[in-house]
Amino acid sequence: MNRLTTSWGGFELARFPEDPRDTLRAWDAADEYLLGQLKGIDDTAPTDLTGTLAVVGDRWGALSTSLAAHRPVQITDSFLGQEATRANLARNGIDVDAVRLRSVRDLPPERIDVLLIRVPKSLALLEDQLHRLAPAVHADTVVIGAGMVSEIHTSTLKLFERILGPTRTSLAVKKARLIFCTPDPRLARTPSPWPLRYALPDDVGVLAGRTVTNHAGIFCAERLDIGTRFFLRSLPERHGPKRVVDLGCGNGVVGTAAALANPAASVTFIDESFSAVASAEATYRENVPSDMKAEFLVGDGLSGVPDASVDLVLNNPPFHSHRATTDTAARRMFGESRRALRPGGELWVVGNRHLGYHLRLRRLFGNCEVVAGDPKFVVLRAVRQ
Structure with missing residues (x-):
């Protein structure tokens, strides 16, 4: 302070x-x-x-x-x-x-x-x-x-x-x-061009060719970012009535992919951005049958989610806070995920390789494995013991 x-x-x-x-x-x-x-x-x-x-x-x-x-x-x-x-x-x-x-x-x-x-x-x-x-x-x-x-x-x-x-x-x-x-009342008042919609590429599994909605200001609103694209190729296959959280959901493509891959799952989309959650809901509603369960929350990470109530958390954590580079958000997301996961529940994270998230996850969960990787990104899996 x-x-x-x-x-x-x-x-x-x-x-x-x-x-x-x-x-x-x-x-x-x-x-x-x-x-x-x-x-x-x-x-x-x-x-x-x-x-x-x-x-x-x-x-x-x-x-x-x-x-x-x-x-x-x-x-x-x-x-x-x-x-x-x-x-x-x-x-x-x-x-x-x-x-x-x-x-x-x-x-x-x-x-x-x-x-x-x-x-x-x-x-x-x-x-x-x-x-x-x-x-x-x-x-x-x-x-x-x-x-x-x-x-x-x-x-x-x-x-x-x-x-x-x-x-x-x-x-x-x-x-x-x-x-x-200096406002000029003579200027024509035109509507905002946002939200923006675009079709996803063909190499992102169940989302191939589907349309995503992006309100202004969300991360990579004009195209799918390469980190999320890499993550979508490596998502876990789960079946049955699992509770899944897309934490820091952005436009909701990760959670929507999880819902399409496992129609019995209940997916919760969480972000601290009002525009992100609105984007995620629009993306989900357009691509998923109306009878499938989903929840959309604007909030402080998993703080409102009960202990030991989640089976799978999917997370692409931010590492910037406005102009500052910081891992504060990632630290809190990882800690809250461990609390919210049931024993045996899993946290899957995508991040830039140089950020070293595996070290923090190993200290916190006692385990961490690399599921997929390339020279820039890694997908990590940590299991709640």
Whole structure:
């Protein structure tokens, strides 16, 4: 936990879930730059925050917590981001209802007077967000984006310009930059091009040639990533009424493949991204008979799954948290999988070979075998004893 000092006061902030081994802060220089701009810096006047204030893409609640006195609407694709916001409000003695939490799958406010956007890593997610928000923006809306210099490109500015109106950037401060956009009501409001659908290749087993649905911002939304493609070729063959979890499901192709290969299975799709779970459900519904069982959960990994209740966990863990490389998510996913698996239950993991997941799995489960491998990826199997 660290303390963020702003013109609105000091706030103790942490990421969610808290991990004492994780030294990453819950904010960065772009958050600080944006908060300073709102209070007025370099002889600029403070921003009038009356009316409806929307904060989009607030990663760990630093912006929403700092601005809680103005009752912002927070819009995010991250369940963990929402939980971080709730936790950070509570630890600073702020009523959790001071921030109105919405996901990117919810309808945005009908009118937005101040729009603050943390530029996401995914240009597609930004495009989808701007299209969804544009009808709520009016000529007098204050629109400010924020990101690190490495996150803001010419293509980023062109999206603001094309969808909302004239756009300019600030000078860089501590490797952060702001985006200022002046809404132009004369621009045509066009629908978002997302979700995107594509047919899967012929070498992915039961999913060959089937169609997958991808909402904006999910991992490899425009094509099947090579790691998942490798995983699909190596999935275990199981039969009977097994409970299977596609953990970190993304667009749901792994869990859908497991369901098609074993129609008696009950598959649960879990991801912390609202868009990912929506994608997984759309992919599943299109490809699987309607009488087959499935559950779709937005949440913090397997935290809501009872102990010793699962037969098989399929997992392609992320190793990035925004711009930072970290194995925090993988560590938690592996530990939760061991807890949730029945004795004899199995965790199957695909990952880049260099990440060394086999060492962690062997320490945790007491066993780990390489099921398949190539120069880049390995598929690993660990059994709950």
